Amino acid sequence: MNYSLEFIQSLLKKFGLNAILGLYHPYCHCKELSISKPNENQIQLVVPPGKIDWLFKDKMKWLISMGYTENDKDLILTNLYQSCKRAYCQGNYVIKEHNRYGVKITLNIDFVGGNGKIYKLKSSYTISPNGNLKNNTLIGSDQ
Numbered sequence: 001m002n003y004s005l006e007f008i009q010s011l012l013k014k015f016g017l018n019a020i021l022g023l024y025h026p027y028c029h030c031k032e033l034s035i036s037k038p039n040e041n042q043i044q045l046v047v048p049p050g051k052i053d054w055l056f057k058d059k060m061k062w063l064i065s066m067g068y069t070e071n072d073k074d075l076i077l078t079n080l081y082q083s084c085k086r087a088y089c090q091g092n093y094v095i096k097e098h099n100r101y102g103v104k105i106t107l108n109i110d111f112v113g114g115n116g117k118i119y120k121l122k123s124s125y126t127i128s129p130n131g132n133l134k135n136n137t138l139i140g141s142d143q
Contacts, residue, residue: 038131040085045125046134052077055138067115075114080138083109084123088133102126104136111139 056063056073068076087093087107097104107123124136 038089040082040089043085043088044132045081045084046128046132047081047138048135051135051138059139063114066111066113066119067117068113072114079112080109080123083111083121084125084133086110087123088125096124102128102134109139 055076060070063072063076064070084107087109088105092109093105093107095103095105104124104126107125109121109123111119111121113119122140123138124140125133126136127133
């Protein structure tokens with residue numbers, strides 16, 4: 001069966017039905033299957049190397065202001081990835097778009113600075129159909 005918006009609208013028009021279009025097709029009796037809550041060990045982050053290079057080129061002064069040094073790159077990435085996985089598992093994200101590549105989300109992360117302080121940041125990912133999270137933007141401001 002075709003579930004496209006155009007097909008559903010044509011059916012509604014054909015039969016003179018007034019229905020509110022939702023997640024499923026009108027008058028849906030499909031079975032909704034639940035999925036298990038992911039844990040941090042199951043999450044696979046896909047971060048292209050260019051994103052990491054750009055992070056340290058563009059955001060290093062910002063990271064230094066958070067208590068890190070230029071020698072802390074591995075620690076920064078470890079803390080960032082851990083913060084992203086935790087936020088995703090806790091459902092601390094907003095869905096931005098759903099397209100053929102997956103679902104684009106903005107994670108609201110609590111990032112631990114080198115000084116021990118917690119910084120409220122954003123990170124952007126696409127959830128792929130295979131469950132991987134592909135990075136779009138490593139960090140951005142919460143404001």
